[in-house]
Amino acid sequence: MKDNRYSLTGYHKETNEELWLWDDLPELDMEIGYKVGALLHYEQSPFQEISMIETKAFGRMLVLDGTPQVTAKDGFIYNEMITHVAMATHPKPTKVAMIGGGDCGPAREALKYKDVQQIDVVEIDPRVIEVCRTWMTQETDYDRDGRIHTVIKDGYKWIQEQKNQYDVLLVDRSDPYGPAISLYKRPFYQYVYDSLTDDGIAVFQSGSPYYNSDILKKTIGSVKKLFPIVHTYLCSIPSFPGGIWSFTIASKKWDPLKADLNGLQWQEAKYITPEVFRASFILPGYIRSKLEEK
Amino acid sequence: MKDNRYSLTGYHKETNEELWLWDDLPELDMEIGYKVGALLHYEQSPFQEISMIETKAFGRMLVLDGTPQVTAKDGFIYNEMITHVAMATHPKPTKVAMIGGGDCGPAREALKYKDVQQIDVVEIDPRVIEVCRTWMTQETDYDRDGRIHTVIKDGYKWIQEQKNQYDVLLVDRSDPYGPAISLYKRPFYQYVYDSLTDDGIAVFQSGSPYYNSDILKKTIGSVKKLFPIVHTYLCSIPSFPGGIWSFTIASKKWDPLKADLNGLQWQEAKYITPEVFRASFILPGYIRSKLEEK
Structure with a gap:
């Protein structure tokens, strides 16, 4: 909708x-714009356009294909909640293991658990890891710990x-468009099930x-066919x-x-606490209703 | 930032x-844009520019001075959470009583409590009530109940x-700019205290x-000087x-x-439940930390 389209997607x-940067949400007829304080990095990798920008509201922001x-x-919220x-x-x-999550935020959270001997980070695009390492990841945490193994591979394969x-196993997948689409298909959930130990x-x-909510409903439907215990939890x-x-x-x-929750490593966390853990499973009425609809 | 500025604020x-419509957040260097499916109403009242638009993401939207x-x-979330x-x-x-809330959403929620004999809705701009009544309020709920009294007056006076x-007493105030600014000043909190019964x-x-979080911290600081019991609660x-x-x-x-919570009228609510009520008081770690900072 904007004039003066720049050569970079969304800019x-x-x-x-x-x-x-304009985050275009055509299915909602909405756009969310961020003034770019600095365009710190951009490149076209074999997989996607990668950029790192400085914003006022959120500090540094990793942007892939304009999104x-x-x-x-606020990345700590996602990283803590997908992991802990x-x-x-x-x-x-x-x-x-984690599929996706090239910024290694979830891996850093998982390192806080003393029983952990190995964390496999599976990322399709090595450039995402490099760009995050340069501009976002706290390198000391990430590189000095021998327990993290990076696997450059398509997560679905x-x-x-x-x-x-x-x-x-943490499935840190992006939205079901483009490269991540296979991570929403039926066989994927079976592969996830098979990759886990007996109490995984x-x-x-x-x-x-x-x-x-369709994505959420489909996810729940697919995993309920395989796993005996399935719950949805929320964060802001x-x-x-939309925030939620x-x-x-x-x-x-x-x-x-x-x-x-005796083992919950929340003392150095910024979002999760034992109370937040429990409250995150409590769904607002309208969400519970949507999930109960046939 | 946009070209082609229309005569209406923000459009x-x-x-x-x-x-x-562009919701301009200059302090964040952000803008949030909604494509206007239909401009259902607009006018300049003595107090503000009032418009009602149709959006894809949120249906009808009341916009005052471009905000x-x-x-x-999603208005039910705010209405339920400020009231119940x-x-x-x-x-x-x-x-x-409620100060602000010309859309009468909170008043409708308060009507669900059988002990209620009188609900005073104090709104400075009668045109907001009229526009909402025409385009948004479910008239049947609102007009047929004799317990609701509309008071057209500056809430601060x-x-x-x-x-x-x-x-x-519900203080359904807008952000601390323009007409609502007096509803954030010290004396206002004393007036609120005095307006309440002994167990109000x-x-x-x-x-x-x-x-x-400064607005939140200042609010807490001001009311703690007056009230023995003060809590912050959240919704999405x-x-x-930002959503939260x-x-x-x-x-x-x-x-x-x-x-x-035996009396909580949640059966016809769409957001609040007894569990959501309790969970809403649990603050994520970073918010708790911000509130504890001196």
Whole structure:
């Protein structure tokens, strides 16, 4: 809709020569604009356009193909909430994997659990890891710990080779468009199930429960066919459209609603606490109703 | 930042002749744009520019001076959360008032409590009430109930005349700019205290805990000087910037954390449930930390 389209996806120069990033939400007839304080990095990798910008509201922001992914100021919320719920539910998470999450935020959170011996970060685009390492990741945490192993591979192909391996698997997938689409298909959920140990737990990013409850409903429907224990939990991420966001946890044996939380590593966390853990499973009435609709 | 500024505040015609409303957040270097499906109403009242637009994401949206106020699709969240927490905490709310809230959403929620005999809705601009009545309010609920009394008056002046009157007072104020600024000043909180009965309860809209925690901190600081029981609670409103929003409840006698909630009228509500009521008082770590900072 904007004039002066810039060469980068989603970026526009306004008439007064300010550069703005516009997150276009055509299915909602909405756009969210951020003035770019500095365009710190941009490149076209073989997979996508990667940029890192400085914003006033959220500090540094990783942008892929014109869509904001994670920010310096509120990224901790997503990283903590996708990671700690499963890690604290499993009594002894030893081997952990995450598909996506090239910014390594979830991996840093998982490192806080002392039983962890190995964290496999599976990312399709090595440039995302490098750009985040340069501009966003706290390198000291990330590089000095030998437990983190980066696997540069398509997550959908990688997961098919894993059998009975992981205590906790985090599916840090982007929205179901483009490269991530296979991570929403039926077979993927079976592969996830098979990759887990007998008492393993998986967590799926499952979208906005306000704007796109279909993604959430489909995720729940798919995992309920495989896992005996399935729950959805929520958190508030200001940089995500609408703010409210969902994750779905699928477990073979351990129920997060019955977890004692003695092991929850919340002392250095900025969002999660034992009370926040429990409250995150309480769904507002309209979301519960949407999920109960046939 | 946009070209083609239209005559209405915040509205712009794009080059392809689409009309968009731009919610300008200059302190964040952000803008949020909504394509206007239809401009249903606009006028310049003696107090402000009032418009009602049709949006895809939120249905009908009341816009004052270019800033979205309440929407048809997610307005229930704000209306329920500003109203039910105090109404269910007070064992017998008989006389209720609300400052602001010309859309009468909170009043409709308060009507659900059988002990209520009178609800005074204090609104400075009668045109807001009329526009909402035409385009947004469910008229049947609103007009047929004789318990609702509309008072067309400046809330700051009106409150000074009320002494020992109300069991519950809801301060449905807009942000601390322009006409609402007096509703954030020290004397106002004393007037609110004085307007309540000996076991009265007030609730204040207290802003975004992410973007503007100073408003929240100042509100808490002011009411703590007067009320023995003060708590902040949160909800997720997708049409508000950042999504997460705060209210502060100030009570002379009844503690919402100890309320039995038998009286909570949640059966016809769409957001609040007894569990959501309790969970709303649990603050994410970073918000708790901000409030504890000196």
